[in-house]
Amino acid sequence: MSKKFDDALHTQTLSEDGSYTAYSKEYEEHYHSTRDGALFESMKKHVVPAFNVIQKDEVNILDICYGLGFNTLATLLYIEENFPKKKIHIYSPELDSSVVKSLVHFKYPKVFEKYKKVITALSERGVYASDKLYIELFFGDAREYILKFKNKFDIVYQDPFSPSTNPILWTKEYFRDIKDAMREEGVLTTYSIALKVRVALHENGFYLYLNEGRDYRVATVASRKKLEQYKSVDMQHKIACNPGIKSLRDSDV
Ligand SMILES: C[S@@+](CC[C@H](N)C(=O)[O-])C[C@H]1O[C@@H](n2cnc3c(N)ncnc32)[C@H](O)[C@@H]1O
Numbered sequence: 001m002s003k004k005f006d007d008a009l010h011t012q013t014l015s016e017d018g019s020y021t022a023y024s025k026e027y028e029e030h031y032h033s034t035r036d037g038a039l040f041e042s043m044k045k046h047v048v049p050a051f052n053v054i055q056k057d058e059v060n061i062l063d064i065c066y067g068l069g070f071n072t073l074a075t076l077l078y079i080e081e082n083f084p085k086k087k088i089h090i091y092s093p094e095l096d097s098s099v100v101k102s103l104v105h106f107k108y109p110k111v112f113e114k115y116k117k118v119i120t121a122l123s124e125r126g127v128y129a130s131d132k133l134y135i136e137l138f139f140g141d142a143r144e145y146i147l148k149f150k151n152k153f154d155i156v157y158q159d160p161f162s163p164s165t166n167p168i169l170w171t172k173e174y175f176r177d178i179k180d181a182m183r184e185e186g187v188l189t190t191y192s193i194a195l196k197v198r199v200a201l202h203e204n205g206f207y208l209y210l211n212e213g214r215d216y217r218v219a220t221v222a223s224r225k226k227l228e229q230y231k232s233v234d235m236q237h238k239i240a241c242n243p244g245i246k247s248l249r250d251s252d253v
Pocket of ligand 1: 067095161166
């Protein structure tokens, strides 16, 4: 196994909150917003808003896609600090198994040091299990993986590369399959505020909300049930103001 993370396609980049993310030369994009910071973005745009809504003792999470594992690891940290009794099951597809294998050499933030065993197990075997935690990675296409699940997920972290770079994970048909994989009370979090993404979610019956806070750019929370915790996005109004707007379709990408 290589002794370093950086290779011909990936390089580590220091982000604004002091945590490292990576740059993908293949997608020509960073794995996280360097301005918001990798750890901060995971916490504020995914983990915290999701657990604000989902308050069950046992939670099933779909983490699209594993990448550097920040959303999964930030979940472990948040749960340990706030809800140590919860049982968490995380399912995460990732196309690039070589990046996951090299994560044992990634410069993670200090707060993730205690998850070395988890990082190593996922990197070497793609699975980690303990009494309150189950994590399973799938090395392959997320589109294929999500079809295996029906009515299962309480939380979906929608965190692929951007819609312009990786459109196949942002289409109307993709969100239909995500909806089918989610429970009725489930919640989806994403950094994207693109109108065509929101329209694709809206066309599948999701309600759209603003995830706003200090020190990070606004993000989106989507839910199959109405939420009280967040300010709603008026989709009728947005669509009326942008009459030409269309969701991405599988046939377009
Ligand atoms: C923005 S990164 C994910 C960052 C990750 N959530 C984290 O916290 O570190 C996007 C990831 O999606 C993966 N990917 C791209 N297309 C995919 C597909 N069709 N199925 C599964 N993974 C895919 C890329 O290899 C990349 O690792």
